[in-house]
Amino acid sequence: MQKQNKKCSFCGIEASIDVPLIAGNDGQICEACVVLANQVVSSWGKKKELAEMQGPLPKPVEIKALLDEYIIGQNLAKEILSVAVYNHYKRLKHESSQIGGLGSASGNVEIGKSNILLIGPSGTGKTLLASTLAKIVGVPFVVADATTLTQAGYVGDDVENILVRLLDVADGHIGKAEWGIVYLDEVDKIARSPEQAFGTRDVSGEGVQQALLRLVEGSQVKVPCKGRRKDANNTDSVMIDTRNILFIAGGAFPGLEKHVEKRLVPANTAIGFHLDISRSNLKPPLEELLNATEPDDLKRFGLIPEFIGRFPILAPLEPLDIDALIQILTEPKNALVKQYQHLFAYDGVNLEFTSEALVEIAEKAIIRNTGARGLRSIIENILRKPMFELPTRGNVEACIIDASAVKGETTIKLIEREEPEPVQQKAH
Ligand SMILES: Nc1ncnc2c1ncn2[C@@H]1O[C@H](COP(=O)(O)OP(=O)(O)OP(=O)(O)O)[C@@H](O)[C@H]1O
Numbered sequence: 558m559q560k561q562n563k564k565c566s567f568c569g570i571e572a573s574i575d576v577p578l579i580a581g582n583d584g585q586i587c588e589a590c591v592v593l594a595n596q597v598v599s600s601w602g603k604k605k606e607l608a609e610m611q612g613p614l615p616k617p618v619e620i621k622a623l624l625d626e627y628i629i630g631q632n633l634a635k636e637i638l639s640v641a642v643y644n645h646y647k648r649l650k651h652e653s654s655q656i657g658g659l660g661s662a663s664g665n666v667e668i669g670k671s672n673i674l675l676i677g678p679s680g681t682g683k684t685l686l687a688s689t690l691a692k693i694v695g696v697p698f699v700v701a702d703a704t705t706l707t708q709a710g711y712v713g714d715d716v717e718n719i720l721v722r723l724l725d726v727a728d729g730h731i732g733k734a735e736w737g738i739v740y741l742d743e744v745d746k747i748a749r750s751p752e753q754a755f756g757t758r759d760v761s762g763e764g765v766q767q768a769l770l771r772l773v774e775g776s777q778v779k780v781p782c783k784g785r786r787k788d789a790n791n792t793d794s795v796m797i798d799t800r801n802i803l804f805i806a807g808g809a810f811p812g813l814e815k816h817v818e819k820r821l822v823p824a825n826t827a828i829g830f831h832l833d834i835s836r837s838n839l840k841p842p843l844e845e846l847l848n849a850t851e852p853d854d855l856k857r858f859g860l861i862p863e864f865i866g867r868f869p870i871l872a873p874l875e876p877l878d879i880d881a882l883i884q885i886l887t888e889p890k891n892a893l894v895k896q897y898q899h900l901f902a903y904d905g906v907n908l909e910f911t912s913e914a915l916v917e918i919a920e921k922a923i924i925r926n927t928g929a930r931g932l933r934s935i936i937e938n939i940l941r942k943p944m945f946e947l948p949t950r951g952n953v954e955a956c957i958i959d960a961s962a963v964k965g966e967t968t969i970k971l972i973e974r975e976e977p978e979p980v981q982q983k984a985h
């Protein structure tokens with residue numbers, strides 16, 4: 558009697574040398590069905606991801622509390638960003654409930670997005686705010702440097718590349734990418750160049766702004782997706798709708814406050830209207846001035862009115878004072894002092910900074926006028942010698958940085974480990 562071949566319990570194909578079957582308790586499965594099952598399960602995963610994205614709504618206070626762990630001060634900017642992200646989530650919920658036919662309570666109201674422009678001096682945490690936000694939000698998030706962008710067809714990144722990256726972050730899931738957040742860094746550097754020769758094209762200034770307009774405003778943008786999954790028509794590009802993508806732009810706009818001040822505080826009057834200048838030195842604080850920025854002030858930086866108009870919310874960042882800089886050195890989760898203490902601990906050395914040393918370092922950073930950005934290089938300079946020598950010495954227990962060491966007046970204090978007493982041979 559001929560022995561009957563086993564068949565795949567799912568598709569019924571007969572087992573052979575080319576079609577091996579994996580046996581289970583009650584049946585068996587072929588390779589093709591395993592692959593198919595894998596695809597089905599991963600598509601469930603994608604659905605779950607989307608559900609997670611729409612999952613628990615982090616409240617503005619919660620978002621701000623998370624930002625507080627990494628960023629010192631900048632409360633106004635943090636509050637504005639937390640509200641913006643929260644509203645973004647709410648719109649996501651609102652829209653998806655409307656798709657599902659549940660949105661009747663709110664009628665046909667379409668909630669528009671409010672893009673944000675972060676303005677503040679260099680090194681005060683604009684990029685840090687954006688990258689921290691990226692870590693804590695549950696939607697795809699990319700940071701794009703506006704200075705690397707050029708108008709399509711010219712050397713540099715196309716504006717569309719931002720969407721390619723967003724699609725990457727969203728694991729190729731178009732629906733997820735369409736709900737992402739894009740941070741456009743250094744927008745003050747894509748100014749239209751005033752001395753553009755007649756007849757030449759301004760491909761990195763106004764050209765980029767024009768290209769960005771289309772994206773920021775919301776339109777269907779064709780995005781290449783070579784080597785990634787293709788759309789239904791099996792083409793090499795997909796369409797992304799940017800209507801729901803939240804754009805946050807950031808720039809230092811150096812000297813912006815002078816324009817605002819000129820507008821608000823006429824030269825020969827000591828008292829300006831609108832601003833509270835009853836403080837010590839009659840000069841309104843920078844954050845307050847930046848908060849009073851109007852589109853016209855930004856136009857002076859070569860931003861075209863259409864571009865400015867698409868960022869209705871302005872979030873000013875304040876300059877960092879000595880106290881803030883000291884806090885930045887020691888308090889955030891990955892504070893600089895903590896980072897270097899970890900580095901030294903690898904070699905068994907306890908690194909300590911006296912509080913006077915921290916003040917001295919902060920003062921040096923203020924003189925450099927680059928915000929908190931200068932702190933790392935100041936510390937690197939101070940620690941260069943011990944970082945060079947200590948790993949080979951091996952007998953140093955602690956390294957103490959005091960104010961005079963920061964000033965370079967004395968060398969850094971090192972405490973050596975006490976050598977263990979030589980063990981006495983016991984007499985028998
Ligand atoms: N408010 C802050 N809290 C904690 N760290 C900060 C803060 N501001 C700046 N830093 C530190 O300084 C570094 C530089 O800051 P960041 O890159 O955010 O500056 P920026 O505002 O984007 O400046 P630029 O306009 O020059 O791009 C950060 O990596 C961070 O370590």
Ligand SMILES: [Mg+2]
Pocket residue numbers: 683684685742743
């Ligand atoms: Mg920056």
